[in-house]
Amino acid sequence: MPKIACLGLGNMGLPMAINLLKAGHLVVGYDVAPAARDAARAAGITLAPDAATAVAGADVVLTMLPNGNLVLDLYISGILTAAPPGCLFIDSSTIDVASARAAHDLAQKAGQTSLDAPVSGGVGGASAGTLTFMVGGDQAAFARAEPILAAMGKKIVHCGHNGAGQAAKICNNMILGISMIAVSEAFVLAEKLGLSAQSLFDVASTSSGQCWSLTTYCPVPGPVPASPANNGYQPGFAAALMLKDLALSQDAAEANHAHTPLGHHAAEIYRQFVEAGGGNQDFSAIIKVLRM
Ligand code: NAD
Numbered sequence: 060m061p062k063i064a065c066l067g068l069g070n071m072g073l074p075m076a077i078n079l080l081k082a083g084h085l086v087v088g089y090d091v092a093p094a095a096r097d098a099a100r101a102a103g104i105t106l107a108p109d110a111a112t113a114v115a116g117a118d119v120v121l122t123m124l125p126n127g128n129l130v131l132d133l134y135i136s137g138i139l140t141a142a143p144p145g146c147l148f149i150d151s152s153t154i155d156v157a158s159a160r161a162a163h164d165l166a167q168k169a170g171q172t173s174l175d176a177p178v179s180g181g182v183g184g185a186s187a188g189t190l191t192f193m194v195g196g197d198q199a200a201f202a203r204a205e206p207i208l209a210a211m212g213k214k215i216v217h218c219g220h221n222g223a224g225q226a227a228k229i230c231n232n233m234i235l236g237i238s239m240i241a242v243s244e245a246f247v248l249a250e251k252l253g254l255s256a257q258s259l260f261d262v263a264s265t266s267s268g269q270c271w272s273l274t275t276y277c278p279v280p281g282p283v284p285a286s287p288a289n290n291g292y293q294p295g296f297a298a299a300l301m302l303k304d305l306a307l308s309q310d311a312a313e314a315n316h317a318h319t320p321l322g323h324h325a326a327e328i329y330r331q332f333v334e335a336g337g338g339n340q341d342f343s344a345i346i347k348v349l350r351m
Contacts, residue, residue, distance in 0.1 A: 060084050061118035063207065064142075066110055066133065067152070068099040071178070072123030074185040075151070075211045076104050079121075082210035089113040111141035118143075119207055122150045126303075127158025134162055139169035147203055148173040151192070153300075155307050156222045156229070157314070163196065163221040172200045175221065176208065177228040181296050189213045193231075195223035229311055232304035236325040236342070239272040239301075243346035246279050256281055278343040287341035298345065299338030302329040 060083050065076040068090040080086045080103065088104040089112075090096050096106055107113035110133060114120050120142055124130050130150055139148070148166045150159065150173070159175040166173035174196035184190040190212035194201055201217045208215045218227045245268065249259040260282035264274050276295075277283035287295040294300075305326035312319040332338075332348045 061207070062087065062116055063119045063121060064089070064107075064110075064113040064117040065104070065121050065123070066090070066113060066138075067123040068095045068104065069123065069125075070182050071151075071185045072121075073099055073102060073104070074182065075121070075123060075190075077102050078185075078188045078211045079207070080104065084207070084210070087113045087117070110136065110138050114138045114142040114146070116143060117146055119147045119149060119204075121207075122148070122152060124150075124152045126152070127154035127162075130154055130162055131158055131165070134165045139166060139171055142171065144170045146171050147200060149176050149204055149207075150174070151176050151178055153177045153228055153304060153307070154225060156225045156311050159195065159225040160222040172196075172203070173221075174200050174204055175224040176204065177224050178212065179228070179231065180212070181294075185211070192216065193218050193224040193227040195219060195221050195225065195227075225307075226311070229304055229308040232301070233308040233319065233322045233325070235272065236301050236305045236329065237321045238270050239276070239278065239343055240325055240328060240345055240349075242268075242270065242272045243278045243343070243349050246346060247349045272343070276343050278346040287343055288346075292340040292344035294339070295341035295343070297338060298329060298340055298342045299333050301342035302326065302333050302338070305329055 062085040063079050065088040068088050076086050076088050087107050088099050089107045089110050100106055122130055130152055148171050150162055163173045174194055176192045176194045178190040178192055180190040188211055191214040192208045192212045194217050205215055218224050256279045277286045278288050280288045308322050309326050332345055
C-alpha cells in the first residue's frame with residue numbers, strides 16, 4: 060500500500076485521512092494547529108513533527124488547506140524536494156485557479172507529479188467517504204490517483220488540464236450560491252402572498268423551479284426535514300465558505316473577462332450576511348437577509 064502524507068487535518072482533512080487509513084493505506088499526518096494534531100492522534104493517525112518529515116518516503120502527498128497562499132507557501136517551503144522524486148501531489152483545498160496552476164508549475168519544476176482535486180460533499184461526505192472529486196491534471200496522474208481518491212469519494216471526475224478541477228468547483232458553487240438565493244426569494248415572496256411553504260415546495264419541487272437548493276437543502280423548516288433550516292441553520296456548508304467560493308468565482312470571472320452579474324450580486328449578498336455575523340451559519344440562512 061502506498062504511503063500517503065496528509066497535510067492539513069481540519070474539518071475535512073482529518074476525516075479524509077481516516078478513510079485512507081481505513082482503506083489500509085499507510086498514513087502520516089501533519090497540521091500546524093496543536094488542536095488538529097491532538098484530534099488526529101486521538102483518531103489513530105500517525106503524526107510527523109513537521110511537513111517535510113511527513114512527506115519523506117511518501118508516494119502521495121494530500122493537502123487540504125484553507126486557501127491558495129497557504130498551499131503555495133507549503134509547496135515552496137521544501138516539501139517538493141523532501142518528498143521522493145515522482146511523488147504525486149494532490150491538492151484538495153478549494154483555491155483560486157491561478158494558484159492551482161502555480162502549484163502545478165512548482166511541483167512539475169521539482170520533478171513531481173501533481174493534480175488539483177477539490178471536493179464537494181462537505182464534512183458529512185468527507186466522513187462517509189462519499190465526496191465528489193473534481194480533478195485537473197494529466198491523464199497518467201489521474202489514473203494513479205483514482206484508486207486513492209476512491210477511498211474518500213464516490214464520484215471522481217477528470218475535468219481536464221491543470222486547474223480544471225478548481226474551475227469546475229467554483230463554477231458549480233457559483234450556481235449553488237445563486238440558486239440558494241433564488242429559492243430563498245421565492246419562499247419570502249410566498250410568505251408575503253400568504254402561500255404556505257409546503258404548498259410552494261410541493262409545486263416547485265415537481266415543476267420547472269426544481270433544483271438542489273430547493274429539494275435537498277430547502278432554506279425554510281418543514282418541507283425537507285434533513286435540511287439545516289430544521290436545525291437552527293447549523294452548517295452544513297457555512298456561509299463564510301460560500302462567500303469564499305463566490306469570491307473565487309468573481310476573481311476568476313474578472314481575470315478571464317466572463318460576464319457573471321448574478322454571481323457578482325450573490326457574492327455581495329453573502330458578504331453582507333457574513334459581515335453582519337452570519338458566517339458560521341449554514342449558507343441557506345441567507346434567507347434571513349432577504350426577510351430584513
Ligand atoms: P479547516 O480550517 O477546518 O482545516 C484546515 C487545516 O489546515 C487547519 O487545521 C489548519 O491548521 C491546517 N493548516 C493550515 N496551514 C497548514 C500548513 N502549512 N501545514 C499543515 N496544516 C496547515 O478547513 P476545512 O473545512 O477542513 O477546509 C479545507 C479546505 O476544504 C478549504 O479549502 C475549504 O474551502 C475546502 N472545503 C471545505 C468544505 C467544508 O464543508 N468544510 C467543503 C468543501 C471544500
